[in-house]
Amino acid sequence: MQNPSQDFLALMKANISTKQRELDRLIDLVQRLKVELAEEERLYSQVAKYANTGESATAGFVARVSEEIESHPVGGQLSSEPEPATRKPRVTTHVYESDRIRVMAADVVREAGRIMSGPEILAGIRDKGYVFESTSPAELVKKALRTAPELMKAGRGYWLKGIDLPAPQPKASKTKTRSA
The missing domain is CATH 1.20.5 (Single alpha-helices involved in coiled-coils or other helix-helix interfaces)
Structure with a gap:
């Protein structure tokens, strides 16, 4: 001790x-x-x-730049009027991410061989190791599935377009066994 x-x-x-x-x-x-x-x-x-x-120094600088712009070949086409304010362009990474999700979702359903719900597809995509750029992956997957060209809505889930629906699998019965 x-x-x-x-x-x-x-x-x-x-x-x-x-x-x-x-x-x-x-x-x-x-x-x-x-x-x-x-x-x-x-x-x-x-x-x-x-x-x-x-x-005066600032005005002189602006005058010199204006003269150079006017003497440039496209100078007459330029306007000194400020452009109207426009909305900030949307980031387009979600479009590309949606495309990747649509392809991966079809692969997940194809590999599972059964109708799958949106959360199951999301889990399957994550299981493949995909890291979502979006802050709300569930919402992104939901929107992407609606417009997926290879998938269609089937009951409460999604299945592959142009392929017959799989036969429903019988649910395991919950019968009680009697003990002696």
Whole structure:
């Protein structure tokens, strides 16, 4: 059995080690913050310098750029009017992900050889190792299944288009056996 004072010393040593690691982490954080602060101060001084140059310097720069644009072969086709605000274009990765999901869903149903529900198909796709980019994979699979060219709705699940539905498998009966 170990001496209680030895246990106390070991505990103190572990505590000192933990505090030293925390101190090192804080020192690293302070160094990073100093670098960020220096960069922000440099940026501030550049913006302040630009702002203090006055309106005439900015107007001169704009005039020179405008002259160069007008002398360019397509200069007359450019407009100085701001373009109307438009909506941000939608990210199209979900379209490609939906295409991949449709193909994988058909493979999952084909391999299972039976009608499968949406959650079963989702689990099958995940079992194949697919990592979803979407934040809501269940919703994405649900939408993709509705427009899957190889699948059709069959009862409460999905089956392959153009292939006869599998024969319903008899459910195991739940008969009680009598014990003597």
